[in-house]
Amino acid sequence: MMPTNLTLLERKISNNLNCLYFVDHPVYRIQKNHQLVLAPEYASAGRVTAISCDDQQRYHIDFEATKELVLTEKKVVKVTNNMLEQSTSQFLATLGYQFVPNEPVGSAEAAASIPQMLPAASPLSEAPTSYIVIDCEFGTLFRKSGSSKAISWRVQDTAGTHASIFQLSAIGFSQHHQTAPFFNRYFDNPNFLPDKKLAGLAETGLTMAAYEAQGAPLTVLKAFIQQVIQPQLPLVFWDQTQDIKHIRLLLSEYYAQLTTSEQELVQQPVVIFDAQAYTNMLINRGNHKSGNHDLPLNGLAAH
Numbered sequence: 637m638m639p640t641n642l643t644l645l646e647r648k649i650s651n652n653l654n655c656l657y658f659v660d661h662p663v664y665r666i667q668k669n670h671q672l673v674l675a676p677e678y679a680s681a682g683r684v685t686a687i688s689c690d691d692q693q694r695y696h697i698d699f700e701a702t703k704e705l706v707l708t709e710k711k712v713v714k715v716t717n718n719m720l721e722q723s724t725s726q727f728l729a730t731l732g733y734q735f736v737p738n739e740p741v742g743s744a745e746a747a748a749s750i751p752q753m754l755p756a757a758s759p760l761s762e763a764p765t766s767y768i769v770i771d772c773e774f775g776t777l778f779r780k781s782g783s784s785k786a787i788s789w790r791v792q793d794t795a796g797t798h799a800s801i802f803q804l805s806a807i808g809f810s811q812h813h814q815t816a817p818f819f820n821r822y823f824d825n826p827n828f829l830p831d832k833k834l835a836g837l838a839e840t841g842l843t844m845a846a847y848e849a850q851g852a853p854l855t856v857l858k859a860f861i862q863q864v865i866q867p868q869l870p871l872v873f874w875d876q877t878q879d880i881k882h883i884r885l886l887l888s889e890y891y892a893q894l895t896t897s898e899q900e901l902v903q904q905p906v907v908i909f910d911a912q913a914y915t916n917m918l919i920n921r922g923n924h925k926s927g928n929h930d931l932p933l934n935g936l937a938a939h
Contacts, residue, residue, distance in 0.1 A: 642687040645695060646714040647707060657684045657697050670732050680885050701881045753887040757905035764870040764909060766810040772879040775802035775828040800825055801882050802832055806864045817863040824851025854890050861898050870907040
């Protein structure tokens, strides 16, 4: 009988290079010489967190930052466990795979070494008294092509996501009274449409040069770590799913450029409180029903 929890799976992809899913690693493309390179289409998925097989012989692959992938048996070339607990290189060599030698920083092995960003601590059962509310606004990512006379913009879809954070906001509360921080920054991403930059300029009132300087992703993330993560208060989201996913993606992308102390902060477990889930619980408890209720977040109005 196939083990429930697996270590590695090779997926057959018709007319293309096969993919390798390896727990605690990013997704790789398998070159014809069996060398492994990062799969660019999975760049925002993060590492593989689990591989399992259900009783219908379907394989479930879970990722840090995107929804699971389900494969039928006919799409799987190879699947196995690291039963001998070999090192990564030994295990892959035994199966006939190897990393591309002398691959530069940001490559497969480097990406695999990046720890999980802002891992979730044990969830709260009650609303916190001191907390930081976080909210994100997103922009669709586009790839620009063509000449100056005929420019075309095509949506850039990577591993199931075609957006990134445009505006990142955070407000501190204690006993429902506003406290520090009051954080509100805009990302200047060249893959947003020009109207996003115009919207950011209008909101901030900054000059173009000042807006681009404040919106450099590394600059925004460093300020976010210092002002929002460093206090180590519970982080409150209204439906955390997309917001925390994209915050983690950006932190992973720029992790190598953070200072040692910043890297330590973003590896610390954080308490995440999902206000929408909590509101649903309160309403359902009162109505003796179950369901989701699409209500706005206003501090912790539901409490």
